[in-house]
Amino acid sequence: MASYSPTESFTDSSPSTSTPGRLVIPDRPCPHGYLANPHQEAKQRGWNAFYGLLSSPPEIFQNLGEKAGVARYRCVDPSLQMTTLDTLKGTVYMEGVKPVDVFSCIHQAAYRLIWDTRLASASIIERYSQTEFIFYLVTRGIGPIYWERDVVGCQFSRSYLADGSMAEDIVMADCPLVDIMWTNVERPDIGPQEGKMRAQITLAGYRIEARGNGCQVTYFVSIDLAVPIPAFIRKALCNDLPVALARLRDAIPTFGVPPYVLDHQRCIALQQHYWDPETRVSVIIAVTTSPGTFVIMLDSMRMYPSGILMPTITGQGATSVTIQEAFTGDRIFVHLSESGLFQEWILTFEPRDQDPEPTDQSSWW
Numbered sequence: 001m002a003s004y005s006p007t008e009s010f011t012d013s014s015p016s017t018s019t020p021g022r023l024v025i026p027d028r029p030c031p032h033g034y035l036a037n038p039h040q041e042a043k044q045r046g047w048n049a050f051y052g053l054l055s056s057p058p059e060i061f062q063n064l065g066e067k068a069g070v071a072r073y074r075c076v077d078p079s080l081q082m083t084t085l086d087t088l089k090g091t092v093y094m095e096g097v098k099p100v101d102v103f104s105c106i107h108q109a110a111y112r113l114i115w116d117t118r119l120a121s122a123s124i125i126e127r128y129s130q131t132e133f134i135f136y137l138v139t140r141g142i143g144p145i146y147w148e149r150d151v152v153g154c155q156f157s158r159s160y161l162a163d164g165s166m167a168e169d170i171v172m173a174d175c176p177l178v179d180i181m182w183t184n185v186e187r188p189d190i191g192p193q194e195g196k197m198r199a200q201i202t203l204a205g206y207r208i209e210a211r212g213n214g215c216q217v218t219y220f221v222s223i224d225l226a227v228p229i230p231a232f233i234r235k236a237l238c239n240d241l242p243v244a245l246a247r248l249r250d251a252i253p254t255f256g257v258p259p260y261v262l263d264h265q266r267c268i269a270l271q272q273h274y275w276d277p278e279t280r281v282s283v284i285i286a287v288t289t290s291p292g293t294f295v296i297m298l299d300s301m302r303m304y305p306s307g308i309l310m311p312t313i314t315g316q317g318a319t320s321v322t323i324q325e326a327f328t329g330d331r332i333f334v335h336l337s338e339s340g341l342f343q344e345w346i347l348t349f350e351p352r353d354q355d356p357e358p359t360d361q362s363s364w365w
Helices: 040-054 099-107 109-115 231-255
Strands: 062-067 070-075 087-095 119-127 133-139 149-160 177-184 200-211 214-224 260-262 268-275 282-288 292-297 312-314 321-325 331-336 344-349
Touching: 040 149, 040 177, 040 200, 040 214, 062 231, 070 231, 087 231, 099 109, 099 149, 099 177, 099 200, 099 214, 099 231, 099 260, 109 119, 109 231, 109 268, 119 268, 149 200, 214 231, 260 268, 321 344
Parallel strands: none
Antiparallel strands: 062 070, 070 087, 087 214, 119 133, 133 149, 149 177, 177 200, 200 214, 260 292, 268 282, 282 344, 292 331, 312 344, 321 331
């Protein structure tokens, strides 16, 4: 693995100080319905690399040992540039969850900020389906020696049912296998932002596979950090990036699973799904694209043990939306009529209970 000698500089190169590229974070990333995805070449390249890593012989990976229950590996490539981290891999077993639960904990940006300590912020720029979109994210720096990085990439996903059928635009309820893949895309209209270095995600992804009473989760990441970095920071990143799986695993029994949308009938264009980690309030902004019914799944055991208050519906298409809560308390059925076609509506709900007061025994991690 490429590294610095002790005599080399231990400071990151200067971040972007020129006029930053224009960055607009839209409230509605697909206001009139899902957009056509122009990044098909990047999509195919990313999936080829993803499945290539999954099928690679074990001997190409160096075992970094187990930490916090996560098996860690590194694919050492002497030909890599000094700016690029070795491809990293982590695997962990998560008890008592389904693949769609784990998908939601990764997919929901506000929840990801709970367990992914390297992530500073994440936003959707353009949306091509519920699970496919352009994102802009910022990863944290390390003092004055390692600047924040920003990344522009595209998320893709595939969920498989037991009969082998596969969906790329939605996530399916009972799928035993979900793959999530991120890769870099060229967007010259979104330049590096002031005070940040523009990194490139060669490949990052998760395989989430039902196993016993839980899931086996495998994580890959390969990233170009734009400039060479000190050897001790490189080593720290290689050792610690896979350990984010342990924080994800431990967050679920602590906080529960955030609400997620199952749109099997493909009747909405989801604009945003906000979830507040402190209040557990959930806000879904969508446009009706066809009459039908979709489902909002609730973690009634851990996140909403006392249920939720009656949801409110506002917006132009509000009168075309009716809701029905399942007697089990773990889902809401949302019915959409033809009268609301191509109209936006906003559905908001909050927990019925109040959080207990913190005590001296309260802890996180």
